[in-house]
Amino acid sequence: MTQPFSYLDLVQQCGNMRVRHASPIPSAFDNEKLVPFFLSAAPSSPAIGLLRPEIVRLLDEANQQSGHNIVFDGVPSDSDIPGLGGKNDRISFHASIDTPAKRSAVMKALCERWRDTGIYPDIIGPGKWRDERYPVYRNPFGQHDYPAADAGDNDELNYAFEMERAACALFGIVTYGVHLSIYQEGVDRALKVWVPTRAKTKSMWPGYLDNTVAGGIPAGMPIFEALVKECMEEASLEEDLVREHARAVGCISYYFRTSKGWLQPEVEYLYDIAIPPNSDASQFEPKPLDGEVERFDFMDKKDIDVAMGAGRFKANCAAVLVDLFVRLGHITPDNEPDYMNIITGLHTRFDYDLWTA
Numbered sequence: 001m002t003q004p005f006s007y008l009d010l011v012q013q014c015g016n017m018r019v020r021h022a023s024p025i026p027s028a029f030d031n032e033k034l035v036p037f038f039l040s041a042a043p044s045s046p047a048i049g050l051l052r053p054e055i056v057r058l059l060d061e062a063n064q065q066s067g068h069n070i071v072f073d074g075v076p077s078d079s080d081i082p083g084l085g086g087k088n089d090r091i092s093f094h095a096s097i098d099t100p101a102k103r104s105a106v107m108k109a110l111c112e113r114w115r116d117t118g119i120y121p122d123i124i125g126p127g128k129w130r131d132e133r134y135p136v137y138r139n140p141f142g143q144h145d146y147p148a149a150d151a152g153d154n155d156e157l158n159y160a161f162e163m164e165r166a167a168c169a170l171f172g173i174v175t176y177g178v179h180l181s182i183y184q185e186g187v188d189r190a191l192k193v194w195v196p197t198r199a200k201t202k203s204m205w206p207g208y209l210d211n212t213v214a215g216g217i218p219a220g221m222p223i224f225e226a227l228v229k230e231c232m233e234e235a236s237l238e239e240d241l242v243r244e245h246a247r248a249v250g251c252i253s254y255y256f257r258t259s260k261g262w263l264q265p266e267v268e269y270l271y272d273i274a275i276p277p278n279s280d281a282s283q284f285e286p287k288p289l290d291g292e293v294e295r296f297d298f299m300d301k302k303d304i305d306v307a308m309g310a311g312r313f314k315a316n317c318a319a320v321l322v323d324l325f326v327r328l329g330h331i332t333p334d335n336e337p338d339y340m341n342i343i344t345g346l347h348t349r350f351d352y353d354l355w356t357a
Contacts, residue, residue, distance in 0.1 A: 004309025007322050007331060008338040011345040014319040015254035017263065019050070019351035029261040036355045037171055038092035039103075039138060039160055041073045046138045047355045048160065050172035050263055051091060058119075059091065062110055070094045071106055089356070101153040103161035104133075111167040122260055124166045127203045132165040135219040140174040140265070140352065146220040162219040172263035174350065178227040179268050179320045180213040180246060182284055183328075184275040191301040191330065193321070194286050196235070196293040198314070205314040209307055210293070212286060213237070214268075214317065223269050224248070234293055235286030245284075246271045252323050252346045256315065265350040268316060270323065301330065319346060 005013070012024040022030050035056055037049040051059070059072045074090040097106055115124045122128070135146065142158040168175050183193040194212045198205055215230035217223055227246065231237035249270050256264040275284045286296045299307075308318050323346050325331045333339045 004306075005311060006309075006338065007325075007336065008342055008345070010308055010313075010315075010318040010322060011254075011342050014256060014315040015345050015348055017255035017257040017265075019255075019354045020357075021351070023257070027257060027261075029257060032261065034172070034263075035089055035091055037173075038090055040098065041090055041092045041095065045092060047352075048136055048138065048140075048171075048173060050355060052172075052261065052263070055170055056091065058114070069096075071097065071110075099153040099155050100147065100157075100159060100161045103136075104163065107161065107163040107167075111164045111170075114167075114170075120170065122258075123169055123262060124164070128166050130165040132216065133162040133219040134165045134168055134173075134175055134216065135162050136160050136168075136173055140267075141349070144176070144217075144223060159219075165216060169258065169262040169264045172265065174265045174267065176217045176223075177266065177268045178213075178215060178217060178223060178230060178271065179211045179317070180227060180231065180242075180271045180273065181320070181324050182212045182273045182275065182286065183324070184281065185328070189329075191328065192298050193301070193304060193324070194284075194296050195299045195304065195307075196286070196288075196296050199292055199294050202292060207294075208314045209312050209317065210314055211317045211320050212273075212296075214320075217269075224271075227269075227271055233290045234288075235296070236289045237284075237286055241283060242273075245273045245276075247273075249327060250323070252316075252319055253348050253350070254316065254319060254346070255348060255350045266316065268320060270320060272324070301325070322346065 016023050016025045033053055034050040036047040037051050038045040038047055056075060060075045063070050063072055063075060071094055073092050073094050093103055097103055111124065114120060115129055118125060137158045138160045139158055145157045146159050147154065147157060181193055183191060185191050196210045198208050198210050200206045213231050213235050215226065217226040228239055228242050231242045232239060249272050251267055251269045253267045256266060273284060275281050288295065304321060307313060322342060
């Protein structure tokens with residue numbers, strides 16, 4: 001029989017990407033050249049993503065199609081894609097595309113053209129396109145700010161531009177989400193967690209188990225407000241209940257590479273609702289609303305462990321539950337030999353210092 005996945009296995013399946021190093025899970029893409037994507041050609045410009053060779057080639061095509069209005073600087077010829085550390089590794093927006101609105105417009109036109117030509121159906125094809133705008137920050141570890149409505153098109157914030165959610169993986173751009181766990185600890189710390197089954201109609205991970213509530217953070221929406229929105233849309237949880245009982249408990253970060261090689265560095269902000277003892281537990285029961293969840297089950301930890309070991313959870317959702325088990329003291333340095341590798345694997349910086357090294 002196949003051995004069940006360990007907690008470390010689950011963390012490494014979620015964070016399966018390494019920059020300029022072999023991945024913890026061997027991949028056919030380990031030796032693929034990646035080129036950093038900058039906001040501008042200026043030496044001080046931050047890197048905002050990593051580009052695979054085929055995307056570099058498509059950026060070259062975009063420049064050719066634009067005629068005299070060059071869109072991207074530093075794009076090498078097809079025979080001279082340098083990879084990290086190469087001498088021509090400063091692909092960026094052209095100097096004329098120097099504000100958030102201009103960058104957003106360029107990326108919108110480019111990604112919609114790719115969508116309409118059907119070049120990447122597994123990422124931005126029919127059913128994959130989200131029509132949601134995600135923020136891109138010049139410092140992926142910095143403030144989640146956003147320009148005020150009357151601020152004009154200034155370029156003085158950490159916010160650099162926004163783009164279609166589904167297309168972020170084509171550019172290796174860091175994305176952000178929220179996850180909520182609703183749980184109850186009973187006698188002898190027996191733990192139960194509300195676990196949804198994703199609808200079989202979902203474009204990604206259909207039928208897999210998930211966290212109680214999870215979703216992305218749209219451009220311009222504060223982190224906690226994104227959680228409140230998702231709680232109602234996915235789980236019928238009233239706003240007042242969420243605002244009163246949800247608590248921010250940290251985050252996890254990981255670099256996930258899809259089976260097709262696309263790059264998804266992600267940060268998930270974590271929240272808990274611990275069902276108070278002797279309370280009416282029914283008010284905390286999530287119920288499907290928007291069709292993205294098939295059902296919710298109040299699962300014992302032992303059953304969650306079995307399901308995780310069998311690979312039934314969406315990869316990042318298993319990682320969130322591992323973090324929950326650590327925080328509640330169910331995974332400890334004394335009962336888990338891989339404790340330190342689990343902790344560091346849940347809190348990575350995407351090898352960001354190597355993007356431009």
